Amino acid sequence: MKVNNDINRLLEIMSQLRDPQTGCPWDKAQTYHTIVPFTLEEAYEVADTIERAAFDELPGELGDLLFQVIFYCQLAKEQGLFDFGVVVDKICRKLTERHPHVFGELPLTSTAEVKQSWESIKASERAGRSLHSVLDDIPLNLPALSRAAKVQKRVASVGFDWDELAPVVAKIHEEIAEVLEEVSAPEQQPQRISEEMGDLLFAVVNLSRHLGVDPEQALRLANGKFERRFRGVEALANAAEKPMKAHSLAELDAYWDQVKRAETAKE
DSSP states (O other), rough: OOHHHHHHHHHHHHHHHTTTSOOOHHHHHHHHHHHHHHHHHHHHHHHHHHHOOOOOTTHHHHHHHHHHHHHHHHHHHHSSSHHHHHHHHHHHHHHHHTTTHHHHHHHHSHHHHHHHHHHHHHHHHHHHTTTTTTTTOOTTSOOHHHHHHHHHHHHTTTTOSOSSSSHHHHHHHHHHHHHHHHHHHSSSOOHHHHHHHHHHHHHHHHHHHTOOOOOHHHHHHHHHHHHHHHEEEEEEEHHHHHHHSOOOOHHHHHHHHHHHHHHHHOO
16 A cells, blocks of 8 residues: 555654664754654644645645654654554544444434534543543643633533623623723732733633634634735835834824725625
8 A cells, every 4th residue: 555655664764864873963863852842833834834725835744744743653662662553553543432423333413413422532531541630631831822722621511611602701801801900000010910911811712712713723813814914014115115113103004904905805
């Protein structure tokens, strides 16, 4: 099978890169911890490629991400811990066990039923690992927005959640008021302001979760939109042959509105 041959070739390349005598000095110097930043970077590059719909670039980016998995497996193999085959076996087992409606006889027909079954199976798995809290095993190094959403999802699974949208929105207004209260204090305390801003962001993530919106992806898209429009503002300022700092805020706002209208007209 060609896929097996391709994977074996990749595993062999990885092994050669780490060869003690003839391998690459950089690859030989790496550890689990040193390549984690590269793994995160590659994952974000995959997400960015998809969000830009640059599907001609996607195979290359997915290859870079796959290489990260191969790298970890090579390190583990060298230490006698596990190899790529063990990783593949574990994910195959997990997928078949978590899809009893496909690989078993559980009759699930809707997306909601599948989601409920998936969460139930995951909860059983956590219980089997003798965890002490529903919040155990949530990675600390997740992006803050993603981790907040995961924390909220976990506590919601045991009933600690609002059933309606109104109190979720009310909580955001409450947190905004508390931020403004701290900002308006006679003697501002940066630590208190930071804490209240954190509470506000956490409340906004909760609204995002209730609306079925991934907060990390939503903010990435908002960042991209802002950057795209600001570049348009810069282009208009350059066309006016006037430095950005020489423009008034009203002039820059007018450019922004112009860029926004042009984007809307194309939609």
